[in-house]
Amino acid sequence: MNCKEFEAVALEFVRGDMTDVPAQQNLLAHARTCAHCARRLGAERLLTSVVATVIAQDRERSAPQRVEKALLTAFHEQQKYKRSRRLWMRPTIAGAIAAGLILAAVISVPRAEKAKVVTVKQALPAAPVPVIAPVYRAVKKPPPRTLRAGVRKRPNTKTAALPREIMTDFIPMTYDPHPIERGRVVRVRLPRTALAAFGLPVNEQQAEQPIRADVVLGEDGLARAIRFIE
């Protein structure tokens, strides 16, 4: 063993970490032949012994009682805080859970009903169900009320003219020098022979069928004019 090797293992030897006996003998043999390493070993041993006395002296050294008291006070305060927090948190958590359950129930109810229908369909055997033909009825929806709903609509002249009517001009029935200001038009059915009374030709083949006529009545109720409609 040389000095370098001695330096490398001297600490382990002094600390008692060196378990290899031949290595220990080598180290001691080198220390016997080398004054420097012998002094080094002596210094290490001295240091180790002084360290041991310091350890022994310090062994009983401990933190003063006030540190423990302060820590116990902190411990109690922490426990008190935890307890109060637990008391405060319990109703909050319970409320949150209840709200969550209600919400979940509200969300899941329609789904559950749908699911029930499906399962019933799957579970039950297919029974013959009488099929009733649906009846469709046109439902007249009232027109939406708007501001313009109050405005009277113009009569659709185009559609009114669709059933074409052939009519004569109004033929006066009585002589009156004063034209009437007001009157009513009344549609009546007359025997076709009435055409002849006004000098109009009568189709003999349709002589049996009545003919429509608009009669203008005055305020006094007397017929003033007539027109024939075919």
Next chain:
Amino acid sequence: MPALPNLADDDLLRLTQAGNEQAFTTLYQRRQGAVYRFALQMSGNISIAEEVTQEVFLSLLREGAYDGKRGPLVSYLYGTARHLVWRRMARNRLHISLTAEDGEDQVTPSYLISHSEIESDLARDESRRSLRRAILALPAGYREAVVLCDLHELSYQDAARVLGCAVGTVRSRLHRARALLSEKLAPTKVRSNRCLV
């Protein structure tokens, strides 16, 4: 369930965090000495040691502060104490004591030397005093290695876990630190007359 003093540190801590005061007291009684001594030997300041001890155990009351997967509880305690000591010492460096005149006396505070006990071997007492003085004068990294491996008798692995470095680093730091301490303690200098055998 075994008695509290027979429980492992982790079990005591679990009970402590569940609100068991007795478990906390047991854990404190078991580990406070080591934490307090470490802080005192590292800082040389009794008030720092007290504050650090208190804060280390307060941190245990906080849930989630200690993670058992990262190492044993004792390593966590040393690591937290180390961190707090450095923080305190850095803060104290900003303040200058007006009463301190002698640098040597400042390094070795009187409270580290027990006046009450009268020892027959004055030389040993002087050696102890010298060693404490020399340890406090060591560079920080070396001091940590000496305090943990020599004064607290931690293995290299445990010390490496506390310091957050490799085992080889701890070993080399301890080697150099002890060489420095030996120089200061030995009556004759070892450095001279190196042999070439």
